Amino acid sequence: MAEPDSGRPLVRRDSDRGIATITLDSEHNRNALSARLRTELAAELAAAMADDGVRAVVLTGAGRVFCAGADLKEVGEQLAGKEPDPAAPGMAEIFSAIMEAPKPVVARLNGTARAGGLGLVAAADIAIAPEETEFAFSEVRIGVVPAMISIPVSVRMTDRAMTRYFLTGEVFGAREAAASGLLTEAVPAGELDAATDAVLDGLRAAAPGALTGAKALLGADGAEERGKAFARMAELSARYFASEEAAEGRAAFFEKRKPKWVL
Structure with missing residues (x-):
């Protein structure tokens, strides 16, 4: 699929x-969490949370992939020397914005979720998906580890x-995801x-103030400890993404071949 117009929003x-x-x-990159998408997603989440007329948020995707x-591609460019967007929020900021949001966030999956996409699913308060949806923590198969997402997923x-699923990177279905607690x-x-x-x-029937209070009871108070954990995981993630295995994993992904370590 062709890349979108630079002026067209990636999040609506x-x-x-x-x-x-x-x-x-x-859709052109399967709703991947690029710097631009993260920036727009953070802005839309903040706007929804600041809107007194909004009771809750539904997070979904366009096309066949959540x-x-x-x-x-962007990761590879940055490792090759391209400067990252200094204003773009990191993965930790996105996951934290959802987990610590004062209003409930419901993930309505329109299709497949992989790797960091599962961080969004886990960060949401409620997650619903069609039974045919497929999931995978695919990081180990491209030479990295699911560091950042381990915090909401755990x-x-x-x-x-x-x-x-962290160790094998295998594909699993929505029923398995629901049985595990991910969905x-x-x-x-x-x-x-x-x-x-x-x-x-159900969310519309709840009193707004009570809804915020109920979400706080469910774990929003752990922000400080999560912040420290995210900082540690960011260092770990960066080290693995800069490794030789990760370079081979990215090359294999784009060349549509198996990495050299596959037996």
Whole structure:
């Protein structure tokens, strides 16, 4: 798919009856978390949280992929010497903005989620996906580790499931994701809208102040400790992305071949 017009937003926001829907709209790279997309996503999240007319946020994507994770092309360019956008928020800031938001965030998956995209799923308060949706912590297969996303994911998934999927990078389905705690619910594709609406109707029926207070009870107070953990994980992530294995993993990904370490 062709790259979008530079002037066209990669993230859009619409509102209906107290619900702001934020859509990742960067289909050309499978809604990857590029610096520009992260910047726009952070701005739209902040705007929704500041809007007194918004009760909750739905996070979704355009096209067949919810989010593919990091923009590997952009990562490669930066490692080759291109200066990163100093104003762009990092992954930690995006995940924190969702986890610490004063209003509930509901992830409504439109399709596949990989790597950093699973960080968005885990950071959301509620996550719903069609049963045919596929997931993978694919980091180890391109020579890096799921460092940043380990913080929100560890809050959701069982230890056994997280251990298996972090180590193997294998694809798993929505039913497995729901059983592990990563998803709230996996539903037939034709029931996705109804399942999401049922959650949103519940949020619309809640008193706004009580809704904020209830979310705070569920873990929003751990911001300081998460901030320290994210800082440690950022250093770890940077070290792995700069490694020789990661360079080979990116090359194999773009050349559509197996990395040299595959037996």
